[in-house]
Amino acid sequence: MAPRLVVVGGGISGLAAAWAARRLARERGDALEVIVLERDAEVGGKARSIERDGWLVEAGPSGFLGGRPAMERLVEEAGLSPDAIPAGVASRRRFIYRAGRMREIVPNPFALVRHGILSVRGMGRLLVEPFVRARRDGGDEGVFDFAARRLGSEVADRMVRPMALGIFAGDARRLSLAAAFPRMAALEREHGSIIRGMMARRGRTSSGTLTSFRHGMQSLPLALAQGGAFTVRRNARVEAIRRATASSMPTQPASASPSWEVVVEGDGIPIRADGVILAGEPWAMAALVRPLDHAAAAELEAIPCPPIAVVALGFAPGATERIPAGFGVLIARDEGFRMLGNLWESHLYPGRSPEGHVLVRAILGGAVDPDIGALSDDAVLQLAREEVTRLYGITDPPVHVRIERVARAIPQYVLGHGERVARIERALACFPHLDATGFGLRGVAFADAASDGVTVGERMAARLLGMPTSIDAAAAIAG
Numbered sequence: 252m253a254p255r256l257v258v259v260g261g262g263i264s265g266l267a268a269a270w271a272a273r274r275l276a277r278e279r280g281d282a283l284e285v286i287v288l289e290r291d292a293e294v295g296g297k298a299r300s301i302e303r304d305g306w307l308v309e310a311g312p313s314g315f316l317g318g319r320p321a322m323e324r325l326v327e328e329a330g331l332s333p334d335a336i337p338a339g340v341a342s343r344r345r346f347i348y349r350a351g352r353m354r355e356i357v358p359n360p361f362a363l364v365r366h367g368i369l370s371v372r373g374m375g376r377l378l379v380e381p382f383v384r385a386r387r388d389g390g391d392e393g394v395f396d397f398a399a400r401r402l403g404s405e406v407a408d409r410m411v412r413p414m415a416l417g418i419f420a421g422d423a424r425r426l427s428l429a430a431a432f433p434r435m436a437a438l439e440r441e442h443g444s445i446i447r448g449m450m451a452r453r454g455r456t457s458s459g460t461l462t463s464f465r466h467g468m469q470s471l472p473l474a475l476a477q478g479g480a481f482t483v484r485r486n487a488r489v490e491a492i493r494r495a496t497a498s499s500m501p502t503q504p505a506s507a508s509p510s511w512e513v514v515v516e517g518d519g520i521p522i523r524a525d526g527v528i529l530a531g532e533p534w535a536m537a538a539l540v541r542p543l544d545h546a547a548a549a550e551l552e553a554i555p556c557p558p559i560a561v562v563a564l565g566f567a568p569g570a571t572e573r574i575p576a577g578f579g580v581l582i583a584r585d586e587g588f589r590m591l592g593n594l595w596e597s598h599l600y601p602g603r604s605p606e607g608h609v610l611v612r613a614i615l616g617g618a619v620d621p622d623i624g625a626l627s628d629d630a631v632l633q634l635a636r637e638e639v640t641r642l643y644g645i646t647d648p649p650v651h652v653r654i655e656r657v658a659r660a661i662p663q664y665v666l667g668h669g670e671r672v673a674r675i676e677r678a679l680a681c682f683p684h685l686d687a688t689g690f691g692l693r694g695v696a697f698a699d700a701a702s703d704g705v706t707v708g709e710r711m712a713a714r715l716l717g718m719p720t721s722i723d724a725a726a727a728i729a730g
């Protein structure tokens with residue numbers, strides 16, 4: 252009888268895991284049944300693309316960085332390559348709002364001074380970075396402290412803090428460098444300097460092209476769910492997972508000795524499974540892990556996921572000239588705005604707004620302003636409208652408005668995150684055929700979540716099909 256794998260969560264990581272598990276089984280000519288259980292009425296999780304009246308609003312991610320082979324293979328296999336659209340050249344222009352106006356970030360220290368982002372002194376400190384002694388003790392360090400140590404406090408304050416807002420909606424003082432920006436940590440470790448490392452790697456590695464899909468980011472989860480040789484159940488919230496006992500539930504045999512019973516809300520009979528992959532948000536996985544291992548559940552629960560509000564405002568053609576051609580703007584914290592930044596969606600990809608109109612997405616909340624979660628939708632809308640019109644000096648009201656809220660949004664990889672994830676991994680490894688993926692663990696970006704899902708899906712399939720995995724091999728060597 253074919254072994255059965257249940258994946259809890261139909262976001263990109265869970266669907267990538269299901270896809271990769273089935274792919275491995277098919278390549279080996281083995282049978283493997285895979286079921287994805289999704290709490291919501293549709294798949295995609297944070298990736299939700301809403302098309303209405305000529306506007307395409309992303310509730311979550313608006314693009315992903317190319318250059319991840321596992322992700323690119325998924326896109327190709329899901330048949331989405333023709334729909335993939337690279338961001339326009341304008342996306343290379345990024346801005347910071349500080350000292351009362353918008354300033355373009357340019358990869359040239361002298362221009363940073365010219366644009367009013369750094370002082371001459373700050374630029375001088377930046378230029379001595381290659382001569383700053385490398386720290387190689389392997390200890391975790393905050394993103395802000397790392398940047399201040401290597402690049403100077405002005406760069407840390409004026410550039411790295413906004414960058415942490417842009418990627419994590421996070422606080423650079425609390426984020427772990429090793430977990431949140433592992434490539435940056437590797438530059439110091441391997442080259443002794445960020446600047447020397449970047450120069451050494453120039454031409455050898457590419458940071459990838461920012462990409463989306465014609466119908467938005469949800470296209471990929473939708474295509475995987477539709478084209479995957481696995482079952483997807485929507486509106487199927489998993490209430491519990493528990494170890495199967497020999498005598499329990501004889502009506503639904505999956506294989507000779509299933510390990511797990513998966514309890515779906517409203518179902519009379521649990522689903523028996525040989526393997527389970529948890530692919531929910533950290534707090535959602537915590538609820539399922541708690542009866543199995545209290546300490547691991549507490550670790551998952553301790554990963555902060557502050558609220559985010561996304562307000563999309565569409566303006567008529569008259570406003571276009573007020574908004575620079577570019578990716579968007581990050582707003583320094585002490586400038587009198589609550590918005591963390593804006594993305595200029597209609598400058599990035601075609602088809603985000605009706606012809607000639609402009610779509611701005613304002614992001615509010617995150618680790619630096621969790622109180623946004625306590626405001627009503629009306630209050631957040633009012634705030635975003637007032638701040639967006641003030642920022643650009645737009646006088647006409649928006650012609651399209653949409654608000655999307657996520658009560659527990661982007662996981663914060665705070666100091667100690669790497670060790671926390673290692674403890675969670677060790678705890679789950681004590682159970683037969685139980686694993687976890689998702690953007691709360693080993694990479695917060697969409698392409699990282701997809702790639703991690705592929706790794707975890709393949710690893711689980713290999714185990715269920717009796718193939719040796721690298722982890723099993725390491726355990727055997729360790730005795």
Ligand SMILES: Cc1cc2nc3c(=O)[nH]c(=O)nc-3n(C[C@H](O)[C@H](O)[C@H](O)COP(=O)(O)OP(=O)(O)OC[C@H]3O[C@@H](n4cnc5c(N)ncnc54)[C@H](O)[C@@H]3O)c2cc1C
Binds near residue numbers: 311536661690700
């Ligand atoms: C506002 C916002 C903007 C973002 N912008 C970007 C961006 O521009 N670029 C980028 O690369 N990344 C971005 N991200 C991150 C990106 O969205 C994530 O990396 C990715 O979508 C996470 O996918 P996931 O599958 O790990 O988690 P999720 O998308 O959260 O999926 C988890 C799924 O599990 C389901 N689930 C949970 N518990 C259960 C249960 N008990 N039973 C059944 N189902 C369950 C949930 O319903 C959900 O569908 C953004 C995120 C947010 C919130």
